[in-house]
Each structure stands twice: as structure tokens, then as C-alpha cells.
Amino acid sequence: MQAYRTLEKRFARISDVESALGILNWDNDTIMPAGAAGQRAGQVATLSVIAHELMTGPDMPDLLQDASAAGDGLDAWQRANLAEMRRLHAHSSAVPADLVDAASRANSACERAWREARANSDFKALLPLLQEVLLRQRDVAQAKGAALGLAPYDALLDLYDPGNRMALIDPVFRDLAAGLPALLGQVLEHQSALPAPLPLQGPFPVELQTRLAARLMRAVGFDTGRGRLDTSTHPFCGGGNDDVRITTRYDEADFGSSLMGVLHETGHALYEQGRPREWLAQPAGRARGMTMHESQSLLIEMQACRSREFVEFLAPLVREAFDREGPEWQADNLHRRLTRVSPGFIRVDADEVTYPAHVLVRYRLETALIAGDLALADLPGAFDAGIRDLLGIVVPDDRRGCLQDIHWPAGLWGYFPTYTLGAITAAQLFEAARRAKPEIPARLVQGDFRPLLDWLRPNVHERGSSVGTAEIVRDATGFDLTASIYQRHLRRRYLDAA
Amino acid sequence: MQAYRTLEKRFARISDVESALGILNWDNDTIMPAGAAGQRAGQVATLSVIAHELMTGPDMPDLLQDASAAGDGLDAWQRANLAEMRRLHAHSSAVPADLVDAASRANSACERAWREARANSDFKALLPLLQEVLLRQRDVAQAKGAALGLAPYDALLDLYDPGNRMALIDPVFRDLAAGLPALLGQVLEHQSALPAPLPLQGPFPVELQTRLAARLMRAVGFDTGRGRLDTSTHPFCGGGNDDVRITTRYDEADFGSSLMGVLHETGHALYEQGRPREWLAQPAGRARGMTMHESQSLLIEMQACRSREFVEFLAPLVREAFDREGPEWQADNLHRRLTRVSPGFIRVDADEVTYPAHVLVRYRLETALIAGDLALADLPGAFDAGIRDLLGIVVPDDRRGCLQDIHWPAGLWGYFPTYTLGAITAAQLFEAARRAKPEIPARLVQGDFRPLLDWLRPNVHERGSSVGTAEIVRDATGFDLTASIYQRHLRRRYLDAA
Numbered sequence: 001m002q003a004y005r006t007l008e009k010r011f012a013r014i015s016d017v018e019s020a021l022g023i024l025n026w027d028n029d030t031i032m033p034a035g036a037a038g039q040r041a042g043q044v045a046t047l048s049v050i051a052h053e054l055m056t057g058p059d060m061p062d063l064l065q066d067a068s069a070a071g072d073g074l075d076a077w078q079r080a081n082l083a084e085m086r087r088l089h090a091h092s093s094a095v096p097a098d099l100v101d102a103a104s105r106a107n108s109a110c111e112r113a114w115r116e117a118r119a120n121s122d123f124k125a126l127l128p129l130l131q132e133v134l135l136r137q138r139d140v141a142q143a144k145g146a147a148l149g150l151a152p153y154d155a156l157l158d159l160y161d162p163g164n165r166m167a168l169i170d171p172v173f174r175d176l177a178a179g180l181p182a183l184l185g186q187v188l189e190h191q192s193a194l195p196a197p198l199p200l201q202g203p204f205p206v207e208l209q210t211r212l213a214a215r216l217m218r219a220v221g222f223d224t225g226r227g228r229l230d231t232s233t234h235p236f237c238g239g240g241n242d243d244v245r246i247t248t249r250y251d252e253a254d255f256g257s258s259l260m261g262v263l264h265e266t267g268h269a270l271y272e273q274g275r276p277r278e279w280l281a282q283p284a285g286r287a288r289g290m291t292m293h294e295s296q297s298l299l300i301e302m303q304a305c306r307s308r309e310f311v312e313f314l315a316p317l318v319r320e321a322f323d324r325e326g327p328e329w330q331a332d333n334l335h336r337r338l339t340r341v342s343p344g345f346i347r348v349d350a351d352e353v354t355y356p357a358h359v360l361v362r363y364r365l366e367t368a369l370i371a372g373d374l375a376l377a378d379l380p381g382a383f384d385a386g387i388r389d390l391l392g393i394v395v396p397d398d399r400r401g402c403l404q405d406i407h408w409p410a411g412l413w414g415y416f417p418t419y420t421l422g423a424i425t426a427a428q429l430f431e432a433a434r435r436a437k438p439e440i441p442a443r444l445v446q447g448d449f450r451p452l453l454d455w456l457r458p459n460v461h462e463r464g465s466s467v468g469t470a471e472i473v474r475d476a477t478g479f480d481l482t483a484s485i486y487q488r489h490l491r492r493r494y495l496d497a498a
Numbered sequence: 499m500q501a502y503r504t505l506e507k508r509f510a511r512i513s514d515v516e517s518a519l520g521i522l523n524w525d526n527d528t529i530m531p532a533g534a535a536g537q538r539a540g541q542v543a544t545l546s547v548i549a550h551e552l553m554t555g556p557d558m559p560d561l562l563q564d565a566s567a568a569g570d571g572l573d574a575w576q577r578a579n580l581a582e583m584r585r586l587h588a589h590s591s592a593v594p595a596d597l598v599d600a601a602s603r604a605n606s607a608c609e610r611a612w613r614e615a616r617a618n619s620d621f622k623a624l625l626p627l628l629q630e631v632l633l634r635q636r637d638v639a640q641a642k643g644a645a646l647g648l649a650p651y652d653a654l655l656d657l658y659d660p661g662n663r664m665a666l667i668d669p670v671f672r673d674l675a676a677g678l679p680a681l682l683g684q685v686l687e688h689q690s691a692l693p694a695p696l697p698l699q700g701p702f703p704v705e706l707q708t709r710l711a712a713r714l715m716r717a718v719g720f721d722t723g724r725g726r727l728d729t730s731t732h733p734f735c736g737g738g739n740d741d742v743r744i745t746t747r748y749d750e751a752d753f754g755s756s757l758m759g760v761l762h763e764t765g766h767a768l769y770e771q772g773r774p775r776e777w778l779a780q781p782a783g784r785a786r787g788m789t790m791h792e793s794q795s796l797l798i799e800m801q802a803c804r805s806r807e808f809v810e811f812l813a814p815l816v817r818e819a820f821d822r823e824g825p826e827w828q829a830d831n832l833h834r835r836l837t838r839v840s841p842g843f844i845r846v847d848a849d850e851v852t853y854p855a856h857v858l859v860r861y862r863l864e865t866a867l868i869a870g871d872l873a874l875a876d877l878p879g880a881f882d883a884g885i886r887d888l889l890g891i892v893v894p895d896d897r898r899g900c901l902q903d904i905h906w907p908a909g910l911w912g913y914f915p916t917y918t919l920g921a922i923t924a925a926q927l928f929e930a931a932r933r934a935k936p937e938i939p940a941r942l943v944q945g946d947f948r949p950l951l952d953w954l955r956p957n958v959h960e961r962g963s964s965v966g967t968a969e970i971v972r973d974a975t976g977f978d979l980t981a982s983i984y985q986r987h988l989r990r991r992y993l994d995a996a
Contacts, residue, residue, distance in 0.1 A: 016544035019537065023525060024518060035724035036741035039517065042779075046514035050548060226533035243534035281540075 001073055003066035015281035017051045019240035026238040026245045030230045055092040080466040084283030094147030095140055103136040107411035114409035121399035123380050131376050137413045153370045156414030161289040163468035169417055175483040177360050180390055187341050187353055187494040197336040198328035204255040212321040213262040219447045220266050223273050235261045237268035241280050244272045267300030274461025285464040292469050294422025302352050303430035311335040313447040343391040345400035353490055359420040361386035366413055427486040432477035499571055501564035513779035515549045517738035524736040524743045528728045553590040578964040582781030592645030593638055601634040605909035612907035619897035621878050629874050635911045651868045654912030659787040661966035667915055673981040675858050678888055685839050685851055685992040695835040696826035702753040710819040711760040717945045718764045721771050733759045735766035739778050742770045765798030772959030783962040790967050792920025800850050801928035809833040811945040841889040843898035857918040859884030864911055925984040930975035
């Protein structure tokens with residue numbers, strides 16, 4: 001037990017440093033004066049190095065080995081905690097310091113250049129820098145793969161979605177891709193037979209939007225004693241542990257995108273606030289990767305809050321908040337606006353029917369690039385072909401094509417699939433929740449998320465990282481992840497609705 | 499140079515951790531959700547331990563010795579930097595870990611109990627806990643004194659006011675004490691012959707107060723690109739380096755105390771924002787202790803902003819901010835309110851004539867307690883006698899007597915004298931500034947602090963910790979610190995004014 005106890009103390013210390021970084025990063029993106037940027041970068045770099053040093057201290061291999069050898073004395077949570085310690089240590093120590101440095105420099109240089117290249121739609125200008133990023137990511141994938149016993153892309157994926165593998169993703173994504181073009185055609189045809197949504201006349205003052213957002217966060221179950229809502233250019237859920245800070249941005253001409261954004265981030269926050277208290281500062285108490293995190297934000301935003309039931313609750317609140325009346329402010333019209341399907345070029349603006357197409361294309365391309373089966377120079381053409389095949393639209397330029405996202409220039413390879421895996425997981429979890437608690441839809445009409453949250457807490461949030469994503473899904477829903485429930489959800493919402 | 503360069507890197511890292519702590523502490527006191535308190539305490543404790551470990555690493559003695567041995571290659575700033583490194587290292591390493599721990603526990607326990615003991619005016623209930631604090635502070639004073647070659651109280655003082663010693667303070671405080679009762683009598687007599695200040699009718703909405711405060715901060719010279727103004731229960735100047743965060747609290751019935759508080763903290767902030775840029779993250783670039791810091795806040799608040807000249811500028815702004823007119827809103831009346839003298843029991847509410855009495859009593863008592871010349875049980879009686887002798891008022895209970903301040907329960911021994919040393923230094927610096935730039939008073943009438951700031955930058959702020967407090971004062975004013983200029987300032991403002 002001695003070695004295990006020492007490791008628990010070490011990881012509690014790492015948790016303190018990392019949650020401090022969470023607050024510093026939140027501050028950076030919300031309220032920090034501009035002149036402090038250089039200094040903040042220095043603080044964040046130093047604390048990141050300190051966390052990395054704590055994780056990769058020279059005594060760590062022996063501690064991990066001693067704790068594992070004495071593993072019989074550990075209970076199930078402690079064993080899971082130790083397994084997560086080993087995994088995190090492997091990710092941190094697998095990559096030699098000079099490669100960490102080279103990859104970090106390549107990412108920084110490429111990310112900086114990307115902003116201009118995107119604005120100019122100039123893929124060629126970015127190509128050499130992006131090539132360097134890709135080469136270093138391949139090196140990282142090799143090094144981590146060797147340490148973790150994984151294929152290269154799986155080793156990258158494991159950082160964002162622990163335990164997930166291409167072999168698990170491929171069949172699910174194949175099913176999804178196979179059904180997508182036909183489904184989209186039917187949805188658009190069905191939609192064209194419905195009345196077009198009526199416009200909502202602004203302006204919607206920020207102060208009123210903020211008050212409405214706070215009201216809805218509380219309804220969903222956000223604990224305001226352990227978190228905040230603020231404003232930033234790019235919305236996120238940050239902070240950490242007992243201090244979960246979500247952000248949004250406001251558009252006075254359109255309250256809907258900010259409101260749905262807040263509900264999305266509230267889903268992330270509920271997960272963070274529901275993690276097992278006694279394991280909060282330990283690896284086993286962390287949220288179980290980005291797929292599960294995205295499943296929680298999408299379960300709240302897409303499954304619950306864009307449901308017809310919730311919009312019944314929402315409509316009078318919106319009328320009251322902005323002091324409006326008329327047919328366009330009724331639940332029917334609001335719901336039609338919130339479930340409008342429209343194939344477009346930009347992933348982050350996509351509806352839930354077309355969103356998977358954006359991810360399927362990126363997943364297919366980044367796996368091929370990491371494997372060396374696609375030359376980076378051929379990326380724009382392959383990207384545009386993929387979008388055309390799945391969505392039937394022609395990408396007009398790289399700005400609205402393969403240059404639109406920060407992920408590849410910033411070195412975030414292996415991240416994209418978690419968005420759509422999260423959406424699929426959300427549908428499967430929400431269906432299981434309604435099966436277990438049939439009152440959930442009726443309660444959403446009253447704005448009461450308690451039954452849903454009561455189900456999510458033990459089935460997802462409180463499991464932390466004590467088991468893998470696949471096991472959480474299986475235990476909670478009765479079977480392995482499948483695209484079919486997500487597809488059924490889309491058909492019900494977008495084809496059966498009057 | 500090798501050892502010195504290694505030390506510079508080490509101290510830059512310490513600066514990153516400490517300035518990160520500055521932001522975490524600011525956040526804690528301003529906007530943090532209440533439920534995050536436990537977690538934040540853990541983060542702060544962990545980062546403090548990390549900073550302490552960086553400062554006292556096993557290689558530090560050799561590095562300091564090697565750098566000193568090779569000192570010929572260093573320029574004046576580098577030599578000063580190395581001297582400050584040695585001093586900071588001595589303070590951190592002089593006290594054995596178990597004593598650090600015991601003192602920290604004693605302070606925490608006593609500080610917690612103090613809040614209730616103060617509310618109940620119950621010194622006896624606090625006595626055993628305060629005795630433990632005092633004993634541990636004596637141990638700390640002994641340990642630091644041995645390491646620094648200083649008498650025990652001087653060793654405590656050196657942490658807050660580097661280089662200052664009882665032998666330097668005693669004659670200055672003796673002069674001050676000798677003149678105080680007579681001066682106070684004359685001031686009160688003079689004041690009674692003047693018209694009583696007219697009351698200002700509130701309410702003064704927080705939003706209007708905030709806008710006025712921001713206007714005045716900018717006028718004084720606060721760089722809003724490198725700092726912020728926010729709200730907290732107890733006003734302070736925090737953050738660090740390029741991110742100086744000051745706070746205030748608002749009272750809608752009285753705008754004056756918040757406004758003067760903001761100007762006070764702005765004085766602190768100007769010092770922080772004016773430190774030498776190339777030494778910002780090094781010991782030599784730090785502010786030169788609490789006496790010099792308090793001199794800067796009091797120079798702005800007391801010397802400049804309560805001057806008749808500045809109130810000429812202030813009066814129309816105040817009328818405009820709150821949309822008021824009438825004789826009570828004229829500069830005459832405002833100035834009379836801002837320079838009202840009234841002996842009272844509470845140090846933090848004291849005017850600049852009576853404030854020194856509160857410090858003189860505390861200084862006399864804490865030096866006697868550290869020396870063992872006074873039993874702690876006799877503190878209340880000795881405290882009350884001191885106040886009576888200097889201010890002629892009778893302390894009604896310990897709540898308004900020796901229990902009013904957090905310093906002693908929190909283990910901040912050796913801190914009190916810096917308040918009044920700061921006030922004396924402020925008067926001496928302001929007189930020197932006006933001698934060098936006779937246009938300063940006329941410019942204050944226009945709200946123009948540029949000439950004053952132009953003098954403070956090279957003479958105080960940009961010197962950082964490259965020389966001692968005494969040397970800064972001597973170089974800037976032409977002679978050693980003396981009470982006489984402060985006394986002259988008080989006579990001019992409170993006896994000569996019509």
C-alpha cells in the first residue's frame with residue numbers, strides 16, 4: 001500500500017496544479033487584461049512543466065511497479081486508479097523530451113500561420129508547416145504506440161478517448177456513412193413540406209440573454225455554488241473540480257445560438273460537477289474522455305433541450321425574457337427553428353443530421369494521413385470529395401474546406417471522431433434513460449431535469465474513469481455502442497414530426 | 499556566470515508560480531464560487547510548497563556560493579539581484595520544516611478563533627491560541643535571526659521591510675510620539691473653529707461610483723491594459739507583474755471611502771506597474787518592501803488626492819458623476835470632509851493625524867512581546883493605556899482594542915510599523931518631488947499626475963529592489979528618513995489651512 005499511497009499523494013498534487021491551470025486558462029480567455037498575455041503564457045508554461053515533472057519523476061516507474069506488485073490489497077476503485085495512473089504516465093513518458101519540444105514548436109508555428117492561411121484560403125502557404133506537424137504527430141504516434149502497445153492512430157486517439165480504437169469506431173462510422181445521404185435527402189424533402197420558420201425580431205439585449213441563460217442553467221441542474229457563467233470569444237467549459245466555469249458569447253441579433261451554447265456547456269458542467277467526490281483529485285475520478293464528455297453536452301443540448309417537450313417549457317420563458325408575443329414566439333415555431341436542417345460547409349454551424357458528415361470525412365482523412373496512405377498535398381481535393389459525397393455540396397474554397405478547423409494545425413490529431421461518437425453515445429444514453437425513467441419527457445415539459453440527472457449521476461458521472469467508455473455505455477444501456485439508435489432518433493425527430 | 503544564470507532561471511520560475519498564486523488569490527477574494535473554497539486552499543497550498551521547494555532546493559546553497567565567488571563578472575543590477583536571492587533564500591531556508599508547519603497551524607487555528615473572539619470581545623478565549631502563535635513567532639525570529647545575523651524582531655521585520663531595523667525606527671517613532679498629543683490638541687482646536695462639513699445626501703449607485711473610480715484611476719496613471727478594478731470584501735492590490743488587480747468595496751450611502759480606497763490601491767498599483775521591466779521576474783525587480791509600498795499608496799491617496807489642489811479637480815467630476823449641485827458639493831466642503839480629524843478606536847478608519855498613534859502602540863507592544871518583556875495576558879491593559887496616552891480616549895472593550903486587527907492572530911508580527919513608516923516616507927518623497935518639479939500642485943488641479951509620476955518612476959518605482967529602502971529615500975530626497983517632514987505636512991494641512 002505504501003507505493004500506492006505515495007502515488008495518490010503525487011497525483012493529488014498534479015490535480016492541484018492542473019486545476020490551477022484550469023483557472024488561469026479561464027481567466028486568460030475571459031477577463032485578463034490584454035497586456036498580461038506574455039506573462040500568462042509564462043505562468044502556464046511553467047506550471048505545465050511542473051505538472052509534467054511531477055508525472056514523470058524518476059521514481060515513478062518503480063512506484064507504479066511496486067504498487068502493481070502489491071495490487072492484491074487494493075479495492076476495485078484503487079485498482080482502476082492505479083491503471084489510470086499507469087496510462088497517464090505512459091502518455092507522458094513515452095515521448096522523448098526533444099520530440100515533445102519539436103512537436104510543440106511545429107504546432108505553435110503552424111497554428112500561428114493557419115489564421116492567415118485560412119483568411120486567404122491558401123492551403124499551399126500552410127503546407128510545409130502542416131507537413132511538419134503531421135510528421136511530428138506520426139513520430140508521437142509511433143512512440144506512444146510502442147509504449148502502450150497500440151497502433152499509431154489508436155495511440156493518438158487514446159489520449160482523447162481512452163480505450164477507444166479504430167477497430168471499434170470503423171463499423172459504427174461505416175453504418176452511419178452508409179445511411180447518411182439517403183436520410184439527408186428524406187429529411188430535406190420532409191422539411192420542405194413544412195411551413196418555413198418565422199423570423200424572430202431582435203435586438204435581444206445581452207443582459208436579458210444572460211438572465212435567461214442563468215435561469216435555464218439552474219433548471220438543468222448546474223450548481224452555481226461550484227461554478228460560474230461568463231463571456232469569452234470561444235465558448236468552453238473550463239476551471240476544474242469544484243469550480244466549473246462555462247462561457248458563452250452573445251449576439252444581440254440572435255439569442256438562440258448563445259442559449260443553446262450555454263445548455264451545451266451546462267451538459268459538460270453537469271458531468272464535471274457529478275464526478276465522484278472522494279476521487280475528484282485522482283485519475284479514477286476524472287471524466288472518462290472526450291467522447292463521454294461530448295455525449296453529456298449533446299445529451300443536454302441536442303437530446304433534451306431541442307426536444308419538443310423542453311421547447312414547451314422554453315417558449316413562455318423566452319417570451320417573458322424578451323417581452324414578446326405573437327405566433328413566431330410559440331413553441332411550434334421555436335422548435336422548428338431549433339431543428340432546422342441545412343447542409344453547409346462549416347462543421348461548428350452544422351445541425352445534428354449533417355454534423356456527422358463533417359466528422360466522418362475528417363476521421364477518414366486523418367487516419368489515412370497518419371498511416372501515410374494519403375499525401376498531405378492531396379488533402380484539399382480529398383476533403384472536398386468527401387463532403388460532396390456525403391452532403392451533396394461543393395466546397396467553394398479551402399477556407400470553407402480543410403482549412404476551417406484549428407485541430408490539425410494545432411496538433412490535435414485523433415480528436416475529431418469524439419464529436420460524433422459523443423452524439424451517438426448521447427442518443428443511446430438518452431434512450432436508456434427514458435426506458436428506465438419513462439417520466440423524463442413529461443418532466444422536461446415542466447423544465448424538471450431531476451429524473452434525467454438522477455439517472456445520469458450513477459450511470460455516467462459518478463463512474464468517473466473507474467471503467468472504460470465502452471463499459472459505461474454497455475452497463476448503462478444494455479449493449480455496445482451502435483449507430484442505429486442515433487439514426488432512429490434522427491428519423492423520429494426529422495421525419496415523423498408533423 | 500553559469501551559477502548566476504541558473505539562479506536567474508530558477509527565480510524566473512518562482513516568479514511564474516508566485517504570480518500565478520497572485521491571480522488565484524485575487525480570484526478567491528473576488529469572483530470564486532463559494533463551494534470552491536476547499537479546492538482553492540489546496541491549490542494555493544500546493545503551489546506555495548512548490549515555490550518553497552524551488553527556493554530551497556538542495557543545490558541552492560552551492561549555486562549561491564558559486565555565483566557569489568564569481569561575482570566580479572556581474573554588473574551592479576546582477577550583484578543586487580544575487581544579494582536579494584541570498585536574502586530570500588535565507589528567509590525561506592532558515593526555518594526548519596517542522597517549525598514552518600507548527601507556526602502555520604498555530605496561525606490558522608488562532609485566525610479562525612479570532613473572528614469569534616473579536617465578535618465577543620473575549621480576549622481570554624483567544625489567549626492560549628495567541629500564546630501559541632507568539633511562541634512560534636519567537637522561534638521563527640530566533641531561527642531567522644541566527645541565519646541573517648539579526649536580532650529576533652529585526653529578523654521578522656526584515657521579511658516585510660528588508661534592511662529596516664529597530665535601531666532605525668525607534669528614533670523616528672520617538673519623535674513622532676513626542677509631538678503627537680500636543681499636535682492633536684491643536685488640530686482639534688483649530689478644526690472646531692471651522693464650519694462643520696455639510697453632509698452629502700445619497701444614495702450613490704454602485705455603477706456610478708465604479709465609473710468615477712475608473713475615471714480617476716486613469717487620471718492618476720493606472721495602465722488598464724495591465725490591470726483591473728473589481729470588488730471584494732477587503733480592498734487590496736493583488737495579481738502581479740503585468741497584471742495588477744486592485745479591488746474596492748462600495749457603500750451606496752457613502753462614496754468617499756470607496757473612492758479614496760481606489761486611489762490608495764492605485765498608488766500601490768502604480769508602483770507595481772512601474773517596476774523595472776527587464777527585472778520584473780527577478781528578485782532585484784521586486785517592489786522594495788511594505789514600507790515603500792505603503793509610501794506609494796499613501797503618497798497618491800493622502801499627499802496628492804487629499805490635497806486642496808486635487809480636490810479642485812475632483813469636485814466637478816463628483817458633481818457630474820452623481821448629478822448633484824449645491825454648496826455641500828463644492829471643493830471647500832469636500833476637502834473639509836476628506837481632511838476631517840477625529841480620534842477613534844479603529845486603526846483602519848483613522849485619519850492621517852491619529853493613525854500613527856495606533857501603529858506606535860502596536861509597535862511598542864509587539865517588540866516587547868517578542869522580546870519577552872511583556873506577558874501576553876497583560877496585552878489588553880497595555881494596549882488601552884497606550885491609546886489613552888497618545889489619543890486621550892478610553893478603549894471601551896477589546897473588540898475595539900487589541901482584538902481589532904487580524905495581524906497578530908494571523909502571525910504577521912513585524913508588519914505594523916510599515917504603515918506609519920510608509921506615511922512618513924510618503925510625506926518626505928512628496929516634498930522632494932515638489933522641490934524637483936514645482937509644477938506638481940498646479941497640475942493636480944487639472945488632474946494631471948504626469949509630472950509626479952515622471953518623478954516617481956526613476957526615483958522609486960524603477961529602482962525595484964536594486965538598493966535598500968533607506969538608500970532609495972536618501973537618493974530621492976537628499977537625507978535619511980525623518981518624522982519632521984511628516985509633522986510639517988500635518989501642521990500645514992491641519993493648522994495653517996483656513
